[in-house]
Amino acid sequence: MSHKAFLRARSPEHKQQRREAILAAARELALRDGVRTVSLGGVAAAVGLVKSNLARYFATREEIFLELAAEEFRGWEAAAVARVAVAPGPESVLDALVETLDERPLFCDLLSHSATTLERNATMEAARAFKLQTAGSFAKISAAVAQARPDLTGDEAGELVAAAAGFAGLLYPAAHPPPVLARLYAEDAAVAALCFEFVPVAKRMLRALAAGLPSLRGEQGDSANGG
């Protein structure tokens, strides 16, 4: 084997190690400081690369975070499918969705930024990979929910799973206020009522949706099914 061939063979593996080191550094910084505050320069410094070198692996900070979000989707999918399968009752099926999200603060933080920021500053390929992962995870978790809750249709199960992820993105930042808001909540009861906790609110909303969605059957499109 020539020296050149050795370099060629070694390069993809080395590149993959670098990518993983970058992702690990970004994960650590985001968990510590919040996704919002982590910059490409900060990740480069943490992993010991100059910024222009890091750009060979990821063009923007958003591409790093979309890849972390896809990883987190895989982790949530595995945990949610497993937890739903052993849920002891119909309501604990929905609770399992909320609890497995709540155990993943980085995922919730990433979800809160995905539509407003992350997807808006990424290449077509990075956005596609993230969206396909999202669609695949939603489909698998929805199938598990539909199996555990035969009172719901597959579409209704899908709406509940998407709603659970939506509530996580929506409520995570509200439930983790910055110091200025935390002081405000402590001072003013009217304002404190706007500080929604993720777990109880999301559980209650999902229960209400699951109770109400079947009452809308027949309203959409196929009105021949009655309503």
Place this chain on the structure above:
Amino acid sequence: MSHKAFLRARSPEHKQQRREAILAAARELALRDGVRTVSLGGVAAAVGLVKSNLARYFATREEIFLELAAEEFRGWEAAAVARVAVAPGPESVLDALVETLDERPLFCDLLSHSATTLERNATMEAARAFKLQTAGSFAKISAAVAQARPDLTGDEAGELVAAAAGFAGLLYPAAHPPPVLARLYAEDAAVAALCFEFVPVAKRMLRALAAGLPSLRGEQGDSANGG
């Protein structure tokens, strides 16, 4: 009246005119380019001030947007209360919440950024003013909903109003994809299924919540009320 007294009397009015010009310029830029892309420097240029001068009126871009969001809350409150009062049926009460939000794209864009960004880079006073406006508008719209829907408690009406605003913030960016995502949605059906439209999804979710919430009565706290 001395010259100094004249200057003193004139100054607050002049300052108020400047503030309004800044808010109007930020509103126009945000409507045209999206809240996310508008910078303090861009607003300063649009209004013909140097950035250091603009800082005398607003310390950060987030303070400008929180004030615009408070204005938008007042507009939504007036429109929603009026529309709910003349809603011809129980479901059109909820539809009115969604439609009055959909008529306010800047408000929806601001809501999508409020918890993740706007509230995180503002002074205590700016955050307090915005939160008090939010609480006040929620209370007034909820009272109108509770009056038009006697099947719902005041608390349930409040949950529906907060959910409507939450769905607007959650779904607005997803329903207004950037060019990269729009191309992706056109190419790939699995990905396109993740492109949720605000109006139909929010109307359906609110109907399901309104149908399901009453079935949870008695589950929380006061279990003596039955369930």
